Amino acid sequence: MRNVSLESTLTQFTQELRNVLGDQLLAVVLYGSAAGENFVPGSSDLNTAIVVQHIGFEVLKKLQPHMSSWHKRGFAVPLIIDRNFLHHSRDVFPMEYLDIKEQHRTLWGEEIFDTLPISGEHLRFLAEHEVRSRLLRLQALYLERADEPPRLRQILLDSLKTFLTLMRHLLRLQGKSEVQNYAEVLSLFEQQFQVSFPEMHRLIAIRRGTRDWPHEPATEFFREYLEDVQRLVSLIETLPS
Numbered sequence: 001m002r003n004v005s006l007e008s009t010l011t012q013f014t015q016e017l018r019n020v021l022g023d024q025l026l027a028v029v030l031y032g033s034a035a036g037e038n039f040v041p042g043s044s045d046l047n048t049a050i051v052v053q054h055i056g057f058e059v060l061k062k063l064q065p066h067m068s069s070w071h072k073r074g075f076a077v078p079l080i081i082d083r084n085f086l087h088h089s090r091d092v093f094p095m096e097y098l099d100i101k102e103q104h105r106t107l108w109g110e111e112i113f114d115t116l117p118i119s120g121e122h123l124r125f126l127a128e129h130e131v132r133s134r135l136l137r138l139q140a141l142y143l144e145r146a147d148e149p150p151r152l153r154q155i156l157l158d159s160l161k162t163f164l165t166l167m168r169h170l171l172r173l174q175g176k177s178e179v180q181n182y183a184e185v186l187s188l189f190e191q192q193f194q195v196s197f198p199e200m201h202r203l204i205a206i207r208r209g210t211r212d213w214p215h216e217p218a219t220e221f222f223r224e225y226l227e228d229v230q231r232l233v234s235l236i237e238t239l240p241s
Helices: 004-024 057-072 083-088 094-102 120-145 149-173 182-193 198-208 218-238
Strands: 025-031 047-052 079-082 104-109
Touching: 004 025, 004 047, 004 057, 004 104, 025 094, 047 104, 057 079, 079 083, 094 104, 094 120, 094 149, 120 149, 120 218, 149 182, 149 198, 149 218, 182 198, 198 218
Parallel strands: 047 079
Antiparallel strands: 025 047, 025 104
């Protein structure tokens, strides 16, 4: 059952956009938690995509005066795109567009994202790029923070979400898009590809508060976690597009 207050807010927002942009407006799309079952009123942002005929300064100028009012009603800064940008950026933002495609509501206008094709080749390539980039970053952070155990532990926790998100996208290439929970994503990924990431499981438990940090030095935990990440890199190299 939809929240009556939320629906009223979305209706008002959509009508304001139609009044401001007129024929320039092609679609208003709600995506993220507010388009699914995990929306928390007063906490979750309202994420929207505004699709127009042509994005230019005049469109931004028309929208800008309304931003303060929209923020007060819980709206994040909208994604403003035109059809041409959307078409030519599918190879650059396949993960972001797939997230929208799989959890969105078209509040008004064309079903832009329902018919947007996403290439598995682009998705796999970007996943490999992201994992390799994060691996390089982790190595650099170790060189800077190895003598600061609390900071090193936080670095591990901060990186975990990125790798699990990438795993979720790679599972989509295998036709498995139903899992959202991090622990479920990791377990399904291990099952799907017959590989193990023990330190990531430990970090998930620590992140949830169901397990304390081990007594071993933070640098030793980092070494073992780095092996998990390197194992993920090696796996991605073998994946077909």
